[in-house]
Amino acid sequence: MAWTPEVWKSTAFEHELRDWISPHTGAVRALTRVKDHPWSGVWRVDAERGCFYVKQNCPGQQHEARIASVLSRIAPDFIVEPVALDEERDLLLTRDAGRTWREALAEGAAVGWEPLLHDAMLLARTSVPVVDDMRLTVLDPAGIRDHLVRTRDEWRIPEEFRAAADAAVEVVGAAGDQVAALGLPLALDHNDLHDANAFVGDHGARFFDFGDAVASSPLAVLRIPLAVYARSIHASENDPRVLAIADAALEVWSDLAPMAELRAALPAANRLAAVARAESWHRILESVPEEFVAEDYRRADAEWLAESAL
Numbered sequence: 001m002a003w004t005p006e007v008w009k010s011t012a013f014e015h016e017l018r019d020w021i022s023p024h025t026g027a028v029r030a031l032t033r034v035k036d037h038p039w040s041g042v043w044r045v046d047a048e049r050g051c052f053y054v055k056q057n058c059p060g061q062q063h064e065a066r067i068a069s070v071l072s073r074i075a076p077d078f079i080v081e082p083v084a085l086d087e088e089r090d091l092l093l094t095r096d097a098g099r100t101w102r103e104a105l106a107e108g109a110a111v112g113w114e115p116l117l118h119d120a121m122l123l124a125r126t127s128v129p130v131v132d133d134m135r136l137t138v139l140d141p142a143g144i145r146d147h148l149v150r151t152r153d154e155w156r157i158p159e160e161f162r163a164a165a166d167a168a169v170e171v172v173g174a175a176g177d178q179v180a181a182l183g184l185p186l187a188l189d190h191n192d193l194h195d196a197n198a199f200v201g202d203h204g205a206r207f208f209d210f211g212d213a214v215a216s217s218p219l220a221v222l223r224i225p226l227a228v229y230a231r232s233i234h235a236s237e238n239d240p241r242v243l244a245i246a247d248a249a250l251e252v253w254s255d256l257a258p259m260a261e262l263r264a265a266l267p268a269a270n271r272l273a274a275v276a277r278a279e280s281w282h283r284i285l286e287s288v289p290e291e292f293v294a295e296d297y298r299r300a301d302a303e304w305l306a307e308s309a310l
Contacts, residue, residue: 003059005038005292017043017054017091024084024093025049038292039284040211051096052083060283061211062090063136067188068210070133071123078123080199080208097199097206104200111200113229114248117222119205120193121252124218127188131215134188137279139216141272142180145173148275155282157302164306171309172275175268179217182257182265187218191276194228212280216272219265222249223273274308 007013018028026048034053035042039061045052057064065085072081084093104111127134139147152165190197191212198205226246230237243263250262282301290298 002289003287004289005041005058008033008041008056020084020086020091021045021047021052021054021093025052038288045093052093053096054091054093056092057090057211058284058287060287061280063134063213064210065090065092067134067136067213068092070130071127071188074130075123075126077201077203078119078126078205078207080206094208097201097208099200100196101198101200101205102195105195109200113195113225113245116195116198116205117225117245117249118252120190120198120207120221120225121218121249123207124187124189124221125252128185131186131188134213134215136188136213136215137283138186139189139214139220139272139276139279140180140186141176141217144176144272144275145169148172151278151305155301155305157305158299161299161302161306164309165302168275168305168309172271175271178268179219179265179272182217182219182253182261184217184219184253184256186215189214189216189218189221189273189276191221191224191273191280193221193225195225212277214276214279216276217269218253219250219262219269220273220276222246222266223270271308274304278302278304278308 014031018031022028025045028045028047030046032044033041034044039058040055042053042055045054055064066087068079068082068085069087071079080094080097082092082094085091101111101116148169152169157165190207190210191214192209197209198207226237226242229245230239230242233241235242246266250259253262278301281304285293285301
């Protein structure tokens with residue numbers, strides 16, 4: 001029988017989850033689903049030893065526990081450290097990590113977007129030697145043209161997006177050439193990084209929610225947070241305030257490429273980022289039956305692919 005999100009509502013799954021959780025948390029007093037997406041489930045665990053959260057992704061996105069396993073060995077200060085994980089079932093158990101970066105910003109805490117993006121890039125750089133261990137979708141800028149040819153030929157792309165998919169081969173291909181010329185290594189790309197996907201840790205940001213992750217150019221990670229920040233201050237993405245927080249991230253790579261070249265490559269990296277969004281949506285749409293996906297999202301992979309060529 002094909003997997004569906006209904007499994008997360010079953011008594012059998014709840015019993016299985018409680019059995020897996022309780023050795024790490026003590027007796028489970030309450031298990032409450034707090035994120036109810038067809039592509040992922042998150043449950044709050046009120047237990048004998050405190051408050052915890054447990055997550056599982058849909059089959060197409062089941063690599064988050066593996067990412068957490070790898071990062072907990074090499075960069076424990078940059079992630080919400082797992083209490084327990086099961087890579088085979090993609091189950092990840094963590095403690096309540098406190099305030100998100102967004103909550104801290106709203107409260108006027110002494111945090112900002114510059115350190116958030118700087119820490120995100122430090123995590124990406126730290127991931128370089130182990131990115132292969134995460135076994136993620138690889139979007140190599142140097143090979144993105146061939147990747148998009150396969151995508152165009154293999155995906156079920158609605159007719160209205162076919163011309164854009166054709167255009168993406170050369171438009172994003174040229175962008176990939178520009179980014180590849182920088183000589184930066186492939187790294188972990190969170191692929192949905194923003195201020196609500198990081199907690200305030202003792203030494204900076206602790207990142208979570210890696211279900212959309214891919215391996216790509218580290219510059220591609222910036223598209224989402226820069227857009228979110230620009231909207232939060234009602235500014236364009238060319239606003240000097242937006243460019244300033246981009247610089248806080250780019251300087252992490254400035255020993256490998258000049259800052260001027262890194263800045264100039266951001267528009268090209270944004271095209272790669274759109275392909276990454278298309279990839280994660282395709283993984284979701286291929287593994288979650290259509291009837292469980294809201295109509296607005298059913299063509300999200302093709303829409304992001306078209307966006308990459310604009």
